[in-house]
Amino acid sequence: MSTDSLNYSKPSFSAYLELTKPSIIYLLVLTAATSMFLAGSFSTNLNQALTGILGIGLIAASSAAINQILDVSIDGKMKRTNNRPLVQNLISVKNASIFAITLFMLGSFLLLFFNNFFAWFLTTLTWIFYAFFYTKILKFTGTQNIVIGGLAGAMPPLLGWVAVMGSIDILPLLLVMIIFVWTPPHFWALAIDRKSDYEEAGVPMMPVVRGIEYTKIQIVLYSFLLFAVSLLPFATGYLGTFYLFVSSVLGAVLIYLAFALNYDKEHKKAIPFFLYSILYLTVLFISMPLDRILF
Numbered sequence: 001m002s003t004d005s006l007n008y009s010k011p012s013f014s015a016y017l018e019l020t021k022p023s024i025i026y027l028l029v030l031t032a033a034t035s036m037f038l039a040g041s042f043s044t045n046l047n048q049a050l051t052g053i054l055g056i057g058l059i060a061a062s063s064a065a066i067n068q069i070l071d072v073s074i075d076g077k078m079k080r081t082n083n084r085p086l087v088q089n090l091i092s093v094k095n096a097s098i099f100a101i102t103l104f105m106l107g108s109f110l111l112l113f114f115n116n117f118f119a120w121f122l123t124t125l126t127w128i129f130y131a132f133f134y135t136k137i138l139k140f141t142g143t144q145n146i147v148i149g150g151l152a153g154a155m156p157p158l159l160g161w162v163a164v165m166g167s168i169d170i171l172p173l174l175l176v177m178i179i180f181v182w183t184p185p186h187f188w189a190l191a192i193d194r195k196s197d198y199e200e201a202g203v204p205m206m207p208v209v210r211g212i213e214y215t216k217i218q219i220v221l222y223s224f225l226l227f228a229v230s231l232l233p234f235a236t237g238y239l240g241t242f243y244l245f246v247s248s249v250l251g252a253v254l255i256y257l258a259f260a261l262n263y264d265k266e267h268k269k270a271i272p273f274f275l276y277s278i279l280y281l282t283v284l285f286i287s288m289p290l291d292r293i294l295f
Helices: 013-019 022-038 046-070 093-114 117-136 145-154 156-165 170-193 195-201 212-230 241-262 270-294
Strands: none
Touching: 013 046, 013 093, 022 046, 022 145, 022 156, 022 170, 022 270, 046 093, 046 117, 046 156, 093 117, 117 145, 117 156, 145 156, 145 170, 156 170, 170 195, 170 212, 170 241, 170 270, 212 241, 241 270
16 A cells, blocks of 8 residues: 555644754754855855755755655664654655655755855755665665765755855865764764664664674774864864864864773763764854854
8 A cells, every 4th residue: 555545644844844854954054054154154145145054954954855755664664763754654755755846946946046056056966965876875885875975964064155155165175074074973873873773674884784893993983083184174274273172172072982982892872972973063063153253
């Protein structure tokens, strides 16, 4: 029986909101907005910055919805995702598809009419890469799935910069690099805690294929790499000593938690590392505009 032949109650606003993965979208919007601020658009063209943020956010939300549409069969096998709206039959696949298309069209309208074609083009490529290529192909290719797939989640600083500047520069690329290196240890920590889920769903995350102990070592190594990469905006002169201090403290704590996880035989420190990594990225990107404002 098709899921669209089921009887659905009127979907709530919260169900549609959950379809957009708001816990992820907020980070994407934050990093895009930070890049726009560093480009100076908040003081020179606030309207363009706001339409850029909204346009990028809407298209990102569309990709999140498509990801859930295409992943509905494996989401039902995982404890982490089995309460999603499509799995729980709160929204039909048809209505979810209409919703996703609408979000993409609205976001496209904003970027094309208030920002520029280049920003829309890059955002659309990111949408295609995550919503379709990563979801249906890359996720199942091997242990480096999240490393390569993380590029989609790392793009918002570049998208935000291009939306207001119309061109690419070194600083947004450095911000992309930070998120790109941040993504693997962030998701590997979650995968350690939910290893049985990924096994059941047939997703070859690193803990499933290479084992938990090997994955812990990778998390430690990537934490050191992230610490080094996070210093580049200071080392290249784009940001100052306040950012250097914040990034150093955040990185030191991340490395400490990575070692704590590495020596934790019961793997209970995986979720604390995962949650801290979210806080890490949030505070790191907030510290960037603060560095410009305060110093």
